[in-house]
Amino acid sequence: MPKYIDIAGDIRNKIHNETYKTGSQIPPEYVLCGEYDCNRETMKKALKILVDEGLIVRRRGAGTFVMNHASKEKITSLSVTKNFPDQKVTSDVVVFEVIRSDARVADKLGIDKGTFVYHIIRNRSLSDTPYCVSESYLPVAMFPDLRKDVLYGSLYNYCEKTLKLKVQSSNISITSPLATKNDAFLGLNEFDGLVQIESIAHMNDGRTFEYAIIRMHPFSFRYEDCVILA
Amino acid sequence: MPKYIDIAGDIRNKIHNETYKTGSQIPPEYVLCGEYDCNRETMKKALKILVDEGLIVRRRGAGTFVMNHASKEKITSLSVTKNFPDQKVTSDVVVFEVIRSDARVADKLGIDKGTFVYHIIRNRSLSDTPYCVSESYLPVAMFPDLRKDVLYGSLYNYCEKTLKLKVQSSNISITSPLATKNDAFLGLNEFDGLVQIESIAHMNDGRTFEYAIIRMHPFSFRYEDCVILA
């Protein structure tokens, strides 16, 4: 584990501990460098992490200060299975087919129109309570052996455990359209409001592996973010 | 302007230009250092920016690759006025009062319960179309001279232009609760779905200056993010 990650973790603890209190100034770089026996650039790297997390602000000439960090954690996963490790996740596979991609799907996945993709629709539940309807498109070329039984579990786990691929990042777009008859699984009537997350997910080698449209009951939805505006 | 920001900008352009195409590998650090006449650590700083933006991925031992960057921009402002510079923003000030903060508001603002805060409710329109209902709480101590006429315009502009304070970051939480009678301005009936953004906004000196609850018509809402999962 790199030293700067450890240092960031330790200082993060001190903030959560109130060793460094909200609004207060923390020691300057050169002091922290002494405490943690590291170079100034290493300390900068550590503190940069906390800045990105919105826990501290740094002002040239003034110092480093603890932000009001009343709020919660940042989202760390789009995987239903990982987000709710303590709950039973079940999936009903409504559609599992291979089709030629249309222009829209091809564009999202960054492939040529007409390339074969899996088209998958799953009704997913948490502890037997309907949670979301997810529609996914995945290039067949990247998952030559995808079988239906995988879909009852976690697609992300399958990528990471079985295929040894790493999920890197996802560009998401959240909107709130109206429900259709296809959303009845969520307990919604046509024209009720719902929350839709479109996700374009990438491997750590940069390839796009999934375009997904996830539709949720509005009451199941919550999204947290820290927006740096400066 | 720091060199690493310039370099990041130039490489970002090359990615948008397709000089560096989606999925392709870009030159290794030492080559880029030569091209831009900089040190390796400076180049790392530049590339880190693009990694954080989700434009590239870097893999030790393998190289640096351009991600599929089909998707849009990251949110850069919570200010309605700044987000829609070309549209006429109007605000109807429904409530403007000074009250003692209750426990919830005090907690969000990081102040003591009972401290005086402004309580402001505004119905805001874009080009005369209802856009959102915003309810804000601001510590009176931080805005001793806040007058109602400021509220017809942009509170964020007032902070930055008049008070010379810089808005640093905001912790937001997005949910989708039901409309109440108070949301009639948005054209919604009671029990219709809406989108609510709670925001806790901070100055660049770390002080929390606003707790806001913004309620929008679902059709007006879209939120984009790049979630790094690795």
Add this chain to the structure above:
DNA sequence: GAGTGGTCTAGACCACATC
């Protein structure tokens, strides 16, 4: 083994805030 990115250091100089 050769090439890539990741970490860390020591030191320099600068810009800004505060007093």
Add this chain to the structure above:
DNA sequence: ATGTGGTCTAGACCACTCT
């Protein structure tokens, strides 16, 4: 004037990927 953080460099060593 002092102290703070911001930038940049030169160089070292390491860990990983690829073939």
